Amino acid sequence: MRVEFRLWDVLPQAQIQGTAYTATVRNWRRIAHIISDVIYERLLGEKGYFDTRIVYIGGTGPRDKRIRRLAIMDQDSENNRFLTDGSWMALTPRFHPTRDEIVFMSYANNRPRVYLFDLTSGRQQALGEFDGMTFAPRFAPDGASVLMAVTNGGGSDIVSVDLSSKRPRRLTESGAIDVSPCYSPDGTQIVFNSDRGGDQQLYVMNANGSGVKRISFGQGRYATPVWSPRGDLIAYTRLGGASWGIGVMHPDGSGERILSESYQVEGPTFAPNGRVLMFWRETRARDSRGGGFSSRLVSIDIAGFNERVVPTPTDASEPAWSPLAA
Amino acid sequence: MNMKILGAFAAVALLAACAQSETGASSGAGAQAAQSGAVPGSQEDLVANVGDRVFYDFDKSNLKTEGKTTLDRQSAWLAKYPQVSVQVAGNCDERGTVEYNLALGQRRAKASRDYLVAKGVAASRVTTISNGKEKPTALGSDEQAWAQNRNAITSVR
Numbered sequence: 169m170r171v172e173f174r175l176w177d178v179l180p181q182a183q184i185q186g187t188a189y190t191a192t193v194r195n196w197r198r199i200a201h202i203i204s205d206v207i208y209e210r211l212l213g214e215k216g217y218f219d220t221r222i223v224y225i226g227g228t229g230p231r232d233k234r235i236r237r238l239a240i241m242d243q244d245s246e247n248n249r250f251l252t253d254g255s256w257m258a259l260t261p262r263f264h265p266t267r268d269e270i271v272f273m274s275y276a277n278n279r280p281r282v283y284l285f286d287l288t289s290g291r292q293q294a295l296g297e298f299d300g301m302t303f304a305p306r307f308a309p310d311g312a313s314v315l316m317a318v319t320n321g322g323g324s325d326i327v328s329v330d331l332s333s334k335r336p337r338r339l340t341e342s343g344a345i346d347v348s349p350c351y352s353p354d355g356t357q358i359v360f361n362s363d364r365g366g367d368q369q370l371y372v373m374n375a376n377g378s379g380v381k382r383i384s385f386g387q388g389r390y391a392t393p394v395w396s397p398r399g400d401l402i403a404y405t406r407l408g409g410a411s412w413g414i415g416v417m418h419p420d421g422s423g424e425r426i427l428s429e430s431y432q433v434e435g436p437t438f439a440p441n442g443r444v445l446m447f448w449r450e451t452r453a454r455d456s457r458g459g460g461f462s463s464r465l466v467s468i469d470i471a472g473f474n475e476r477v478v479p480t481p482t483d484a485s486e487p488a489w490s491p492l493a494a
Numbered sequence: 495m496n497m498k499i500l501g502a503f504a505a506v507a508l509l510a511a512c513a514q515s516e517t518g519a520s521s522g523a524g525a526q527a528a529q530s531g532a533v534p535g536s537q538e539d540l541v542a543n544v545g546d547r548v549f550y551d552f553d554k555s556n557l558k559t560e561g562k563t564t565l566d567r568q569s570a571w572l573a574k575y576p577q578v579s580v581q582v583a584g585n586c587d588e589r590g591t592v593e594y595n596l597a598l599g600q601r602r603a604k605a606s607r608d609y610l611v612a613k614g615v616a617a618s619r620v621t622t623i624s625n626g627k628e629k630p631t632a633l634g635s636d637e638q639a640w641a642q643n644r645n646a647i648t649s650v651r
Contacts, residue, residue, distance in 0.1 A: 231633050257628060259592060273596075280596075280623065301600060301624060304593040317597065319624075322555065322604050324597045345597040361594060367553065368594055391591040405591055431635075434591055450588070458633030486592065 169193045173203050175210055184210050197246060205492070217243065217439035221490040222446065223261040223270055224465060226250060227483040231458050238272060238285070243439075243489070245479045251285065261285075262306050262488040270488075271295065271305040271314055282316050284331075296329045296336055304348050308355060315339075315349040315358065326360055326377075339377035351375070352395045352419070359383070359393040359402050359419070370404060372419060383421035392435050395419070398442035401470065405434045405447075414447050416470060427472040435485070440492045444469050446478065448485045535575035537650040544571045547647045548606055552640070553590065555601040557609055565606060568648055569613035579619045579651045582606045586627045587640035599624030606646040621651070 169192065175185040185206060189199050201218035208216030226239040238258040241248040252258050252274075261272035268287040273280060282295045282302040296302065300319035307314055313331055317324040326340045326349045340346040344364035351358055359372050370384040370393045384390040388408040395402055399419075406413040406426065413426040414433050432450040439445070446467045454460035463485050465478040478487075532538035540546050545568070548561030557565070572578060584603030586595040603622035611617050632639035 231630055234628065236628070259596075259626075259628070278623065301596070303596045317593070319597065319600045322601045324600070345594060345601070347597050348591075348593045361591075363594075368591075391594055407589070407591070432588065453633060453635040453639075456632065456634040456639065461633070461635070 169196060169199075171196070171199050171203070173206075175207055197242070201242070201244075214443075215441045215492055217441050217444060217489070217492060219493045220440060221263075221493075222465070222478070222487050223263060223272075223490070224448075224480070224487040225258060225261070225485050226480065227463055227485060228254075231461065238270075239480070239482075239484070240287070241480070248481055251287075251290075260304060260486050260488075263490045264307050265309055265311045265491050267311060271307060271316075273303050273305065282314070284314075296334055298336070300324075306350050308351050309353050310355060315351065317347045317349070326358070339373070340380075348392050350394050353397050353399045357419070359395055361391050361393060368407070370402070370421075383417070383419070385421060386424055394436055394438060396438050396442040396470075397440055401442070403436040403438065403445055403470075405436070414445065414468070416445075425472070427468050427470070428466065428475055433466070435487070437487050437489045439489050442470070446487045446489060448487060450485075535578055535650075540568070540571065540580075540648065540650060544568055546649065547645045549641060550602055550605075550644045550646070552587070552644065553598065555598065555605045557605055561606075562609065565609045566613065569610050569615050572610070572615045572619065579621070580648050581621045581623055581651050582610075583629075583647045583649065584622065584624045585629060585631070585643055585645050585647065587643040588627050588630065588635065589640060590627060592626060592628075595626035596624050599626045602644075602646045606648070 170190050172188040174183055177184050191199050204218040205216035220243045221240055222243055223240050226237045228235045235254040236257045237254045238251040238261055257275040259273040261270045263270055270285045274283045280301050282305040283292045284295055285292050298318050302316050302318045305314050305316040314329050318327050323344045324347055325338055326346045327336045327338050329336045342364045344362055346360055346362045348361040349358050356375055357372055358375055361368055362371050368389040368391050369382055370390045371380050371382050373380040388406050390404050390406055392405045393402050401416045402419055403416045406415050411429050412433050413429040414436050415426040417424040430449050431452045433447055436445045436447040444467055446465055448463055449466050450463045463483040465480055465484045465487050467478050468475040532542050545564040548564050582603045584599035586599050603624055607620045607622050610620055630643040632642035
């Protein structure tokens with residue numbers, strides 16, 4: 169199959185771009201996404217996010233016997249497939265920045281810990297050997313290490329595990345719950361969640377664990393911080409008594425804006441160009457049998473416009489956006 | 495006058511009903527209990543005659559008086575059946591985030607385990623696991639359901 173496209177600027181009557189692609193017929197959607205990204209970039213001067221995918225957790229069955237499977241799809245919900253069969257609970261998948269690989273948490277053999285999952289071969293491998301539970305993993309921007317939490321006593325510490333040596337380096341040891349770490353895109357800083365001050369708040373520290381400072385000071389508790397790929401914003405979940413919000417703030421804690429609010433919204437993830445967030449929204453059960461509960465992926469742009477449900481074949485949670493392919 | 499007294503009685507009756515339902519909730523299946531013909535030392539025995547779970551306050555992991563009483567019974571039961579090993583699973587209500595609740599569930603499981611070990615149960619007999627908010631017992635979205643779901647559940651391995 170050969171696809172040609174031309175982008176024409178009507179005022180100066182000039183062609184901006186003209187490209188032809190050759191691909192197998194089954195890749196026609198992908199070609200369309202690649203062309204969309206080219207158009208987006210030529211018109212807006214920054215990269216698009218059409219040729220990207222989402223990993224998430226697909227949930228089926230009643231909540232007390234929930235089956236949670238690792239799932240992957242294109243950002244427009246096409247080509248959905250389940251990567252695990254649901255024998256063990258899977259949680260919190262995230263993409264590698266360059267390789268076709270994800271890191272996630274699995275309860276395989278009733279031993280909850282962090283695994284690497286090679287999307288090409290399907291092979292899974294536990295990451296590191298720890299006495300405690302390992303969870304909340306996320307790749308470093310250079311893809312050479314994974315940040316995650318490991319339980320220690322009544323709390324949890326943040327560790328970095330080098331992917332070639334598998335050697336861990338402990339970055340926090342506060343005795344509190346330190347969790348949900350995420351690097352800044354330049355790899356020099358880490359934002360994380362901690363209850364060291366009494367309840368869940370957001371903290372930023374240097375990549376070696378020094379210079380910890382709190383950045384969230386608004387009402388309620390704060391959780392699940394993720395650093396924008398552009399570096400200028402941190403998105404998070406804000407937990408209030410009656411409703412939760414998805415918000416953004418600058419890395420120094422200023423300029424806080426809540427973009428979406430609902431009974432429960434959680435876990436934002438940035439599109440690779442930093443323009444759009446995806447998160448999940450759970451509705452409140454209206455009876456004691458859990459009737460009325462649902463869990464859906466939702467996207468919204470960082471200005472707070474164009475909020476929409478992202479269709480999935482089952483209930484869905486914990487989305488993570490891939491980098492822009494090729 | 496009579497109406498007032500009747501009103502007061504009704505209020506007392508209501509309070510009693512509340513107190514009873516709370517006790518019923520917190521000792522788990524313990525209440526419906528003693529009549530069951532569970533095999534001694536089995537999971538069914540633990541659930542029916544001892545109480546398999548303790549409850550925590552919102553975002554907390556300290557044991558309450560009731561919880562300590564249940565764990566006292568568990569440690570006595572474990573002393574009676576020295577061949578039994580157990581796993582304590584910590585759980586959270588839905589009003590927290592997935593990752594934080596994994597840590598909170600572990601903290602709750604550890605609080606219960608530490609108590610059992612302090613009461614003389616060999617540390618090697620008690621493992622822990624956290625389910626975070628992923629395995630609720632009650633399926634509602636109200637305070638009653640959340641209170642049920644903030645727990646540490648002991649099960650025979």
